[in-house]
Amino acid sequence: MSRRPFSPLVVAVAVGALTALASTRRAHAIDRNFAGSAQLDYHLAPHADGELDHPKAFDGATTEVALKLAVDFSPHLSANVKLCYGCHGFEADMAFVDYRVADELAVRFGRFSPSFGAFNLRHDPANHHLSDKPLPYDMGRMLRMRDWNLGVLPSPFPDNGVEVNGSHWFGERVQVDYAAYAVSGFKAGVGALDLDFTASHGPSSYYVENNARPTVGARAALTVKLGEDSDVTFGASGMGGSYDPRNTLSYVIVGADAALRVGRTSLRAEWLARRQQFDVSDPTRLKYAIGGRPGGPDGRGDFFVRHGAYVELEQPLGPSVDLLLRVDGLLHKGNVAVSSELVDGSSMLRATLGTSWAVERGLRLKLSTEVWRFSEKGSSGRDLAVTGHLGASASF
Amino acid sequence: MPTTSEPRRRLAAPGARAALRLVISSAISSVIALVIASAIALALPGCPPTSASPRAEGVDESQVPADLRADYAIFRARCAKCHSLDRPLGSAIEDEAYWREYVDRMRRQPASGISRADGDAAVRFLLWYHRVYKKGAAGDARDARDAGAPGPIGSSTR
Incomplete structure (x- = not known):
């Protein structure tokens, strides 16, 4: 996760845009909504391995800050700009315009995270009660993140493009949501073995498409109200495209999710899988031979499949304390780089127990402990690790 | 290799x-x-909570007028599904049109589970909370309605 230098120009332009939007004269009675959040999290990871200047996990404090401004220009036209500051410095998490013809038909264009999965809607630290994200969506707080190249789909995943979405209610109990989109897609260089998430979100190769071929995707979800304070949601998502400049390497990400909410208790489950094609022009870069029957003992195909899943229970223990239990994991099937500590079939499993306290309105303390189990001991010689998080988050 | x-x-x-x-x-x-x-x-009880800085998610239900408790239950259940209740409760906005627009925006979020009737209930509670409760008066739903009852969500501006 190499980082680009802090750019005063980017910040100045972004702050200027926010200021300009905030000072826009009111188009009608309601036109602006400003919100923000900040989280400081200390990750105690004594088993973080790797070089000191290139650790396999962050053992220390991280900060996430978000400032969001939504402007309604008319009943049908609105714009959203969200700036985030985190491990990557300042970034534009949102910069899009929504044109809504009706609840069932809206067009979004600009920079946004396309509709995929259930978690991304809650990725802001103010909206989830654990300090870190589930492993399939992890963006840097997991152990061995270098070997795994993060999870399946690091969240958030803002991209440039257009999305058509809508929502329709059948009566008062059944809600159907749908979305289809075309975005630039993830990137990597020629001859890549995996996606380059840093290049995909950074300016190193410009914020434009690297192969003139968009990634397309869609999502559909069904929500059924079981009662006044309970509902269940089922969703399915998928996206696919090519990621190298030559348009020869493809990726497909699919996911399914389910969530049950009864009163203040939430039970969530989600599964993601990414099929990743990689360059095989130089077999010496790979740990296993290519050829034969894909998946068979005599060789592997030119792709791997990365699975990720989590199950999470959020249970209030009182008016100000929530208990969180989460089990999540990753599974890698297929070839890997010869230098990688992963093998075909590598897995990691994590169990998390966490609590979240509302100290005062807008301020929460988050405390969690995590136990990790790896299928390989790796260079550290350990297949078990324990980590902890202590964080504070504020929303305003 | x-x-x-x-x-x-x-x-x-x-x-x-x-x-x-x-x-x-x-x-x-x-x-x-x-x-x-x-x-x-x-260690936390050293700083007792107040109505202005409650140490809880949501509000003390016993403080909510009886005829608004169902609205509050809907607000709490539907809004907390995706985000903390701190933002809508921590706002200083009392304007009805604002809350109608805001809740309507939330209603359109994927898997919100907020029907139009739910949205009306949430707005009724929010108006009471910001116009009556936060000012320290032990009002009831009538106070909020007297101050300007919300129309159906999405009916006037959409």
Whole structure:
């Protein structure tokens, strides 16, 4: 996760845009909504391995800050700009315009995270009660993140493009949501073995498409109200495209999710899988031979499949304390780089127990402990690790 | 580096013994976390909560007028599904049109589970909360309605 230098120009332009939007004269009675959040999290990871200047996990404090401004220009036209500051410095998490013809038909264009999965809607630290994200969506707080190249789909995943979405209610109990989109897609260089998430979100190769071929995707979800304070949601998502400049390497990400909410208790489950094609022009870069029957003992195909899943229970223990239990994991099937500590079939499993306290309105303390189990001991010689998080988050 | 059809380093797949270690480790670390959590929780009562800075998600239901408790229950259940209640409750906005627009925006979020009737209920509660409760008056739903009852969500501006 190499980082680009802090750019005063980017910040100045972004702050200027926010200021300009905030000072826009009111188009009608309601036109602006400003919100923000900040989280400081200390990750105690004594088993973080790797070089000191290139650790396999962050053992220390991280900060996430978000400032969001939504402007309604008319009943049908609105714009959203969200700036985030985190491990990557300042970034534009949102910069899009929504044109809504009706609840069932809206067009979004600009920079946004396309509709995929259930978690991304809650990725802001103010909206989830654990300090870190589930492993399939992890963006840097997991152990061995270098070997795994993060999870399946690091969240958030803002991209440039257009999305058509809508929502329709059948009566008062059944809600159907749908979305289809075309975005630039993830990137990597020629001859890549995996996606380059840093290049995909950074300016190193410009914020434009690297192969003139968009990634397309869609999502559909069904929500059924079981009662006044309970509902269940089922969703399915998928996206696919090519990621190298030559348009020869493809990726497909699919996911399914389910969530049950009864009163203040939430039970969530989600599964993601990414099929990743990689360059095989130089077999010496790979740990296993290519050829034969894909998946068979005599060789592997030119792709791997990365699975990720989590199950999470959020249970209030009182008016100000929530208990969180989460089990999540990753599974890698297929070839890997010869230098990688992963093998075909590598897995990691994590169990998390966490609590979240509302100290005062807008301020929460988050405390969690995590136990990790790896299928390989790796260079550290350990297949078990324990980590902890202590964080504070504020929303305003 | 020659390629091989077998990994250079592969341990046995996690079995019952590994699972037992995971469970034991989880239990130990959970106890540690709960001890720390309890210590923090015990330290917090030194600063008693107030109506302006409540130490809770949402509001004390006993403070909500009887005829608005159903609206509050809907607000709490639907809005907290995706985000903390701190933002809508921490706002200083009393304007009805604002809340109608805001709740309507939330209603259109994917899997919100907020029907138009739910949105009306949430707006009724929010108007009472910001116009009556936060000002310290022990009002009832009538106070909020007298101050300007909300129309159906999405009916006037859409």
